[in-house]
Structures are given as structure tokens and as C-alpha cells.
Amino acid sequence: MAGGTEEQIRRAAVHLFATRGFHATGIRQLAEAVGINSSTLYHYMGTKEDLLFAITQDSFRRLIDAADRLSPDLNPQVRLCGLVYLHVWSHATHPEETAVVDNELRSLDGDRLAQAVELRDRYEGLWASVIADGCASGTFAVQDPRIARIALLQMCSGVAGWYSASGKTSLRDLTTTYAQMALSLLSCGRDYRTIERLLDDLDLQPVVAAAWPESAI
Amino acid sequence: MAGGTEEQIRRAAVHLFATRGFHATGIRQLAEAVGINSSTLYHYMGTKEDLLFAITQDSFRRLIDAADRLSPDLNPQVRLCGLVYLHVWSHATHPEETAVVDNELRSLDGDRLAQAVELRDRYEGLWASVIADGCASGTFAVQDPRIARIALLQMCSGVAGWYSASGKTSLRDLTTTYAQMALSLLSCGRDYRTIERLLDDLDLQPVVAAAWPESAI
Incomplete structure (x- = not known):
């Protein structure tokens, strides 16, 4: 009860x-x-602030938990597709929760803001590290890795604002399309079928089921 | 007075x-x-609603006015760089105004919402048409032109949330970096110097000065 x-x-x-x-x-x-x-x-x-804090902590922890399940042994191209999949999937299936985290973090005060920002930085650090690894190995090429990371996260977060599961694009097509666009942006273009197979091989359904157990998929 | x-x-x-x-x-x-x-x-x-409506109309009209000054004779690659420049420039220099337009459109009611959405659709139609032209001529290649347009607009709008003119990235570097990422996302990768020259040749300073006369640049 x-x-x-x-x-x-x-x-x-x-x-x-x-x-x-x-x-x-x-x-x-x-x-x-x-x-x-x-x-x-x-x-x-x-309080209302307690609620906002709980919502943001929970949201970042799920994202980090899911992203941490991607093996560090995977190459940067595959890890990046995995990160895009998890980010796009969570924003498409939890649009209101992710919008609150993306838009209202600034409404937290002092110590709580610091804790939330620390979690956000930890999560974004996972993206930064994959992009840095890919640039170091010559798989990716970008003018400014920090700006590329920000741009990728913002375009992927954006699905929360427009995607509808009842529309013509399936979640599978959505995640594949974003993974392909993300690789292209990093000068690592791959054809659609290749990304589809790569994501099938990664098999992230058990990962999202573990991190978001209440979402039947 | x-x-x-x-x-x-x-x-x-x-x-x-x-x-x-x-x-x-x-x-x-x-x-x-x-x-x-x-x-x-x-x-x-x-009323408060009158103010919000005036702010959104003004913001879209300036963007459309500026974008309309790009010659339709330019090739899709150059036109896309021009659109990215104008969008990123306006969001980086007017972060609060563009954030209101991007986040509070939904707060308009009925007829006014319809008028604002019509202007937004007209503006986004300019992007859709450049992307379609580029795909038709083989300059661009994307799985889903509509999703690519949404992703590009969201990543470019995102600069309103993080860019600071007092930071280490100049507006010139910011706009060039975004134009390069946008072309890459559309499978039309060009090196940084090429984009820089292309934007210099376009010479958009008079365009932004005409559309946003109060912003000294």
C-alpha cells in the first residue's frame, strides 16, 4: 500500500x-x-524538492547502470551504438521523466544540485571515454570531441519531445537510425543493415529490462 | 518611452x-x-499569453527572414551550412528567447498555437527542402530524412543550453563545428577548413545584422 x-x-x-x-x-x-x-x-x-531529487537520481542511476553493462572490451564503434541505443530507448519510452531530468535539474538547490550534476557528469563521462577511444584509434574523427558529445546527447535526448510509439517508426528503427546518425556525425558512416546487425548482436533487451524492470518490452 | x-x-x-x-x-x-x-x-x-505569442512569432519570423535570404541557387551542401549557421548563431546569442520558443510553445492556446506551429512548420520546411534536394542529388544520404531534420534541429538548438561566449569556443568556431557535424551526419563529410571557407564565402554577418539588428556583432 x-x-x-x-x-x-x-x-x-x-x-x-x-x-x-x-x-x-x-x-x-x-x-x-x-x-x-x-x-x-x-x-x-x-517536499517537492525531495521528489525532484529522487526522480533525477533514479533516472541517472538507471542510465549509468545500463551503460555500465556494456563490456569495456567492445570496440568504440559498438560501444557508441550501445550508448545511443540505451539513451534513445530510455528517452523514447520515458519521455516525461527524462524531460524533467533534462529541463529541471537547475531547480535543485546547493548540495543536491551538486549530487545530481556529479551523476550526470559520470554518465556523460562514459560517452566522453568512448568518443576519446574512437578518436585515438582513428575510428572516429571530429573537430571537437566535447562539442560532438554534447551534440550527440542533445539530439538523442530530443526523441523525448517528439517520438510516439503509435507513429510509423518502431523503437527498433528509431534506435538503429539514431545509432547510424551518431556514427556518421563521428565520421564513421556505416550502412543501416550493418548497424541493425550490430545492435542485434549486442542484444540490449535484457539490459533495459534490468535497468527499467517496470517497462514491459 | x-x-x-x-x-x-x-x-x-x-x-x-x-x-x-x-x-x-x-x-x-x-x-x-x-x-x-x-x-x-x-x-x-x-496578457501573459499575448507576450508569449509575440515572443514566439518574432523569433520564428527573424529565423525565416534570415533563412529566406539564402539564395535558392546555392547547392544543398552550402544552403545546409547556411541554415546551421543561422540557427546556431541565433540560439547561441539569444539563449533565453530561443529556449522559451522551444519549450513553451505548448503553453499557447488554440488559434495562437496553430499560428505559431504554422510558422515553425514553415521554418522547418526550409530545412526539409534542403535535405530533400541533397538526397535527390546524391550529395546527402540518410535512412530517414524527417528524423535527420529533427535530430539536426535539436542538436543545433541545444547550444542555447550550454554555449557561453566567454568560454573557449568562439562563435565562429561554434558555427563551423556544427556545420561540419551536420554535413557528416548527412554522410557528406568535409574537412574543417573547407567549411570555414564556405561560410566565409557565404558572408552571413549582414544577414544576421538585418534579422537581429539589436545584436551588435
Whole structure:
């Protein structure tokens, strides 16, 4: 029962923060969305800031957990496709949660902002390291690896803003298309079928099922 | 004097909508930021929705105006570099305004949302047409031109969220780097010096000076 209520509060917070913004969401509005009163909400989840902090920590930890399951023995090209797959998959299937993390991190204060930024930097560090390895081995070529990493992450995060599973593009096509565009941007163009096979061989379904167990796929 | 007050209100609205969100910004807060009362603000600018609508229309019109000055006789590779330059330049130099347009369009209602979406579609249509021309002539190659257009626009818009003119990357390097990444993503890789020369030849400073006359460059 407690777990159920907590999960309901968390979902309502994600939805309201994503659609109206963190600052525009009142604690009373949040409580009403779940059908409880404000003090019951506080008992379960603490303040609005506590909720935002929990949502961002959880989101980054899942991404890092999933990315950490990619073997460091894989070559940079394959690891990059894996990172793109996980990032695009999570943003396409959890658009409101990822939008809150991407847009409302700035609404955290002091120590909590520092903790969230530390997790974000750890996650982005995984991307930086793959791009650096690929540039060092001559697989990738870019003018500025830092800007390339930022551009890749922003284009992949962007799917949260437009992708619909009921549209004409399947999640499989979406992730493959983004992996192909990411490799091309890094001057490592590969044809679509090659990327499709590469992602099939990586077999990331068990990885996303472990990191996002509530999402049936 | 009236123009001055209007401009001050517009700037305060852009700042508050960008940093706190449209729904979290009260009309009284906006009036206080400019040092006037709510009814004076209403006299000059109408409602909060009127302000958001004016900001989005103005932003899209400048982008379209600038993009329309690129000659249709240019080849797709050059036109694409020009579009990337204008988009990245405007987002890097007007980060709060472009963030409001990118994030708060959904806060417009009914007819106004339709008008803003129509302008956005017209602007994105310019990108779609260049990408289609490049694919038709064999200059570009992508799996899905629509997704490539969305990914390019999102990665270019992203500079509003991180770029700082006081950092180590100049606006010239930023725009050249993004143009190079955009061409690579479209399987049309060119070296950095080639893009630099191409943008120098295009000479877009007069174009941005005409579309954004208040920005000294």
C-alpha cells in the first residue's frame, strides 16, 4: 500500500513537472492528483524538492547502470551504438521523466544540485571515454570531441519531445537510425543493415529490462 | 518611452519564462521586474499569453527572414551550412528567447498555437527542402530524412543550453563545428577548413545584422 502510494505520487510529480514545470506545480495540486492531502504526501515523499531529487537520481542511476553493462572490451564503434541505443530507448519510452531530468535539474538547490550534476557528469563521462577511444584509434574523427558529445546527447535526448510509439517508426528503427546518425556525425558512416546487425548482436533487451524492470518490452 | 517600456517588459518576460517557466511566472512578478504595476503592463502588452505569442512569432519570423535570404541557387551542401549557421548563431546569442520558443510553445492556446506551429512548420520546411534536394542529388544520404531534420534541429538548438561566449569556443568556431557535424551526419563529410571557407564565402554577418539588428556583432 505504501509502495503503491509512493509510486502514484512519483508518477503524478513526473507528469506535472514535465507538463507544467517544477516551479508551477504546487504541493497541493500534486496531492490532489493522487487523491490524498498535503500532509499525507509530505509523510510519504517529503517536499517537492525531495521528489525532484529522487526522480533525477533514479533516472541517472538507471542510465549509468545500463551503460555500465556494456563490456569495456567492445570496440568504440559498438560501444557508441550501445550508448545511443540505451539513451534513445530510455528517452523514447520515458519521455516525461527524462524531460524533467533534462529541463529541471537547475531547480535543485546547493548540495543536491551538486549530487545530481556529479551523476550526470559520470554518465556523460562514459560517452566522453568512448568518443576519446574512437578518436585515438582513428575510428572516429571530429573537430571537437566535447562539442560532438554534447551534440550527440542533445539530439538523442530530443526523441523525448517528439517520438510516439503509435507513429510509423518502431523503437527498433528509431534506435538503429539514431545509432547510424551518431556514427556518421563521428565520421564513421556505416550502412543501416550493418548497424541493425550490430545492435542485434549486442542484444540490449535484457539490459533495459534490468535497468527499467517496470517497462514491459 | 513607450517603446522602451515595451522592450523592457519583453526582456523581463523572456528572462522569467526561460528561467522559471511560463506557468510559474505571474503577471505581478513580471510588472515588478520592470518596476510598473500590473494594469500598466496590461496596457502596454496585454496578457501573459499575448507576450508569449509575440515572443514566439518574432523569433520564428527573424529565423525565416534570415533563412529566406539564402539564395535558392546555392547547392544543398552550402544552403545546409547556411541554415546551421543561422540557427546556431541565433540560439547561441539569444539563449533565453530561443529556449522559451522551444519549450513553451505548448503553453499557447488554440488559434495562437496553430499560428505559431504554422510558422515553425514553415521554418522547418526550409530545412526539409534542403535535405530533400541533397538526397535527390546524391550529395546527402540518410535512412530517414524527417528524423535527420529533427535530430539536426535539436542538436543545433541545444547550444542555447550550454554555449557561453566567454568560454573557449568562439562563435565562429561554434558555427563551423556544427556545420561540419551536420554535413557528416548527412554522410557528406568535409574537412574543417573547407567549411570555414564556405561560410566565409557565404558572408552571413549582414544577414544576421538585418534579422537581429539589436545584436551588435
